[in-house]
Amino acid sequence: MGSIRNRLLGSLLGGTTAVLLVAAFFSYRAGLQEAGEMFDAKLAHSARVLMSLVDEPLSDLADHPGNPIEVKVWHGNASGVGEALAFATGHAYETKLAFQVRDAAGKILLRSDSGPRTGIAPLVPGYGDAVFNGERWRTFTLKTPTGRWYQSAEQSAIRNELAEDIAFGTMMPLLIALPILALLVWLVVSWVTRTIQDVSDAVALKDPGQLDPIVLxxxxxxxxxxxxxxxxxxxxxxxxxxxxxxxxxxxxxxxxxxxxxxxxxxxxxxxxxxxxxxxxxxxxxxxxxxxxxxxxxxxxxxxxxxSRERKPQMERIDLSIVANRYCRDYSALASAEGKTLSMSASSVSILGEELAIDALVRNLLDNALRYSTTPGAMSLRVFRDADSAVLVVEDSGPGITEAARHRVFERFYRELGTGVEGSGLGLSIVAEAVSLHRARIVMDDSPELGGLRVTVTFEAV
Known part of the structure; x- marks a missing residue:
């Protein structure tokens, strides 16, 4: 089904990019619109000033004794945004802008009718703040080499309004996009992780009697x-x-x-x-x-x-020591029944679990003792053969037919006609111990004693 990581990255990055691109587009348009309104007003105001300076030069004040030149601005009522504030005759923001030209003595030579009849600000070059017409204004004063002072002012309210409008216009699309983006992320993550939830549900709903594997x-x-x-x-x-x-x-x-x-x-x-x-x-x-x-x-x-759930404790075991230990016990038992047990054991070690190796040796000797004739003989040999450790147990009993040798390892299986009582579990225990150690077991006829020969081969260490 692919990678959750790749699917999440592809879906979230693709969806986020698309949403943010749309939001950025609207934010960009809103910013351009608000900035355009401000620059339109500035452009109109500059055009009026330029016209006044060209048509009515400041040097020709004889026609206007004692009175400064007054520049008319647009004083209509308008509301809205964008083109709703712009007209062929001016812009609604003009009334919120003012300027003056003063001579070296501070006399006003030229003014906009949107400003005061007195000086806008002290005759100090640079920026400042002033209050007139009941409003706060931001001012800028510039002195020319001829000694004239040029002062412009902008209503603080309009500056704040423009800044807030631009910021709000920029943020609003993103704020609108945020819940859409959150919903999109939730839907994508829910869709992608649904398969994980399905796995969880499959495990939670597993019936104890139905332990079939989950399909990968x-x-x-x-x-x-x-x-x-x-x-x-x-x-x-x-x-x-x-x-x-x-x-x-x-x-x-x-x-x-x-x-x-x-x-x-x-x-x-x-x-x-x-x-x-x-x-x-x-x-x-x-x-x-x-x-x-x-x-x-x-x-x-x-x-x-x-029990495969238990972890076998493998350790280094000398087979000859285990053989000697059990041969001492079974020699006494064999002697009591008129039988003999011979042993030949060379030191050879394997990696094994002591409990299982003990069970293997004990059950092989027990079977040999039980099925040997009376009088009879048994033998046990331990030796190294190249990289293998070999354990051989032989008896003088009736042996096991070749056809039955593959069945005697089944639990509770017993050969009929032996005249020996048993549970049919001894060789099953031997088989489990052999499997646990990845060893090899072979049954055949004993060439020396005439009964059964069992050979178990381990990997030597």
Whole structure:
């Protein structure tokens, strides 16, 4: 769907530029209009002064004894802006401008009828402020080399009015454009971020039973990483839920028969008519409890190894040390059953999780002990082969047919006709440990003992 950043930049910059260009155009026109009004008035006033100076020279004052030359200005009433204030005979702003010409003694030689009959300002060159005709005026006085003083004045009110009109005319289009621009930005951002809101809604409305991933094709580039992480979480949750459901179903199925047997043996213990029968029932009850304990322990171990949410604590492990530790225990058990356990272990290390490696070695030895003939033999070897660490466990039992070797790693699968009781979880635990360590496991016939040979190959460190 493209980039949110690019879409926001393109939309906002394009929209903002368009709105501001229109606003600037109207501001520019308003400024020109107000400035034009002022300069029109100045132009008209200058033209009148020039006309008066040319037509009635100041040197010819004999025709006007004692009286200054008076320049008439336009005194009509007008309101509005622009052309509404301009006429063929003058401009409405003329009455707000005044000028005088005075001689060296301060006598007024020429004046506009919009100004006072007395001096506009003191005879001091430069700018000043004055009050006459009930209004404040800004004045400017200029002295010529001939000794005459030229004074002009502009009503402060008109100066402020023009400045305010220009500023207001400049600001008004922008002020009008501001809410339009805000609305445009809101609409654009809402449109662009709608897809993000859709992702949020999709996550919020996810049914616990429907953990399908969110489709990335409908998601902006910037949130692909977030959505992929959410999809990964959904996938792991789905796997965990399926695993827990399967585990619950398996537990319910596998515990049904042992629990029924426990109830029967407990009933027989209570109802036994003689001490001999009671002792026999008690022995059966003890055996059932042991089988139940082993089954529950193996199921919990399998559940823990299968849990992908836990982070395995990998560390350097010497396989020979683990093999020695368990061989001591199983040698005693094998001797008690009339069997032998031989071991040959060279020091070789792997990166592994101690809990999983212990479970792997223990279950391989346990299976070898359980399925070996009586009298019989078992062997365990640990050695390095190039860059690999190899663990080999062999027994003198009946072995596993080649057709069944791919199925024995399934939980609760048991080969019929072995005459050995079991839960079918031992090799499932081994398979999970092998998968956790990215190792390789191979089953074949033992050339020395005649039973099963299991070879597990790890990467050595």
């Amino acid at each position: 094709a409908k998601v902006p580039v910037e949130v692909h990483g977030i959505v992929q992480s959410i999809n990964g979480l959904l996938r792991r949750l789905k796997e965990a839920l399926l695993r827990e459901r399967r585990f619950t179903v398996d537990v319910a199925h596998e515990l049904r028969t042992p629990l029924a047997a426990l109830k029967v043996h407990a009933f027989n213990v209570r109802q036994a008519p003689s001490p001999e029968e009671r002792a026999q029932s008690q022995s059966y009850l003890d055996d059932s409890i042991k089988r139940m304990e082993r089954l529950v322990s193996q199921m919990l171990m399998l559940s823990r190894l299968e």
